[in-house]
Amino acid sequence: MTSQDSNLPFSQFVEFMVDPRHQSGLVTALNERFERFTRTYPGFIRASVHVSEDQQRVLSHVLWQSKSDCEKAFENAEQGEGDLWGLIRAHRTTAMTFNAYELVSETVGPR
Template sequence: MPSIYENRFFTVMAVFEVAPQQQQELIDGIADQVEEHIKKFPGFVSASFHASDDGRKVVNYAQWHSKESWQKAPQAPNSDKAKAAIEGVIKRCEAKSVSGDSFSFRVARVVENEL
């Protein structure tokens, strides 16, 4: 479950454009690889997938314990397999990365409603 706190986790966001009929396939395909491989990588916290109402965009919001753990992810076991599988899903769904690469962020401020 994602936890959003100021200066607690390192956040990476990737934005994709996709045909509406392939939006869910893109989400499921990437999420399956995260479930199978990436969630086992040291420092991984969570991945959330956001689907635009028009069906044309997907945002992947991923949290890591630190920037260093995210940068070391390509050295983790099965990282090549996961990367190749994710690239295959993106190609099969004819999705385009809006950002070219992922954007990285830190949570600078959070405003919450008290429940």
């Protein structure tokens, strides 16, 4: 499997640094954004939000059917979802890290 294979599942991660007092508001805003916009795009599989034990970091994870689906959704998001930077300012995010990964293997538990 190589990164040129556009049919592999693709993950988008964003880690937000936030004051613990604003963490729950950011979580709510991200979940609302995923429900209202992200889940409507073709190729969307799932989204999740995680908080660190110290509540100073919030990690969002969106899984797409392919890198191409992720890129198309990102283009559409810039035009129709509203101001991501405004959301970040509203919840006083101090830093963000964007990462993207291609799924190459996974192990699942018994069903």
